[in-house]
Amino acid sequence: xxxxxxxxxxxxxxxxxxxxxxxxxxxxxxxxxxxxxxxxxxxxxxxxx
Numbered sequence: 562x563x564x565x566x567x568x569x570x571x572x573x574x575x576x577x578x579x580x581x582x583x584x585x586x587x588x589x590x591x592x593x594x595x596x597x598x599x600x601x602x603x604x605x606x607x608x609x610x
Contacts, residue, residue, distance in 0.1 A: 572580055 568584070577601060
């Protein structure tokens, strides 16, 4: 969790707010891959990419 705090402090201090959508996209799809790993949904997820 310390890593996430440092990332958000960096974004706020450097005014790099364009990084927020990229990080959210990576977190959502990373979580999606972890949740659907080994299920019947996995082939449909992989066809997106």
